[in-house]
Amino acid sequence: MRALTTAATGMQAQQLNVEVISNNLANMNTTGFKRQRAEFQDLLYQNVQQMGMDSSDAGTIVPTGVQVGLGVQTASIYRITEQGALSNTGNPFDLAISGHGYFRVQMPDGSDGYTRAGNFSISPEGELVTTDGYTVAPGIAIPQGSREIAINAQGQVQALIDGQVDPQTLGQLELATFFNEAGLEARGDNIFLETAASGAAATGTPGSPGFGSVRQGFVETSNVNSVSEITALIQAQRAYEMNARVITASDEMMAASSNLR
Numbered sequence: 001m002r003a004l005t006t007a008a009t010g011m012q013a014q015q016l017n018v019e020v021i022s023n024n025l026a027n028m029n030t031t032g033f034k035r036q037r038a039e040f041q042d043l044l045y046q047n048v049q050q051m052g053m054d055s056s057d058a059g060t061i062v063p064t065g066v067q068v069g070l071g072v073q074t075a076s077i078y079r080i081t082e083q084g085a086l087s088n089t090g091n092p093f094d095l096a097i098s099g100h101g102y103f104r105v106q107m108p109d110g111s112d113g114y115t116r117a118g119n120f121s122i123s124p125e126g127e128l129v130t131t132d133g134y135t136v137a138p139g140i141a142i143p144q145g146s147r148e149i150a151i152n153a154q155g156q157v158q159a160l161i162d163g164q165v166d167p168q169t170l171g172q173l174e175l176a177t178f179f180n181e182a183g184l185e186a187r188g189d190n191i192f193l194e195t196a197a198s199g200a201a202a203t204g205t206p207g208s209p210g211f212g213s214v215r216q217g218f219v220e221t222s223n224v225n226s227v228s229e230i231t232a233l234i235q236a237q238r239a240y241e242m243n244a245r246v247i248t249a250s251d252e253m254m255a256a257s258s259n260l261r
Helices: 002-026 226-258
Strands: 036-042 045-049 066-069 072-079 086-088 095-098 102-106 112-115 146-151 156-161 168-172 175-177 185-188 191-193 202-204 213-216 218-220
Touching: 002 036, 002 072, 002 226, 086 095, 095 102, 146 213
Parallel strands: 095 218
Antiparallel strands: 036 072, 045 066, 086 218, 095 213, 102 112, 102 175, 112 191, 146 156, 156 168, 175 202, 185 191
16 A cells, blocks of 8 residues: 555655754754755555546547646755844843854864854963854954953954053954855854855955844844743644555555455
């Protein structure tokens, strides 16, 4: 019976759906996390009778035919990049992006990574770094004796230095945008990598056209909505149960046919 394998694909699809939902819920408190959504499409069809074929010598044709679907398959796991809420931390090295863009960070192998998680710190050398110690490009060096670090909405970093009256500009932060943000590869540790699907990164200063602005003392929270995720979890669970019932019903039908005397 085709129903056995068809329902099995449905159970596998809903299992994957639950795994995606569980990952969203697990990252409810992850800074800058973007929730994901599993998307599905119907599987191959078996043509028992092809539509449009001649049904008689008089030229009549089969209007609809007979096609039997063979189940479901995963089309993609789509990342939803909508803005998360901004949370005030009061930490001068915490930065949030309001709008489009990613902070560019220098990976240990020399390549570029991108992140929305702006919970930055200062390295022993005085550089602005991520929680894993990766340098925030283009590299902001804060000299010893600096106080009252200020980062404006355009990403300009200034500080008052002991012995000086006027604030000194330490550097300029950059943001990167992509044509297809959902095509970025999630590496883990809140880092994304550029891919052929995302397109090449376009860099610019915060606040310029097409780029978001920087908010000092804030971090962007996860965009996971717990109510929506729990609702989706219940729906996935019910769909899994219904596919399991189809397998049970198919098994009972096969048992009835095999026990005929």
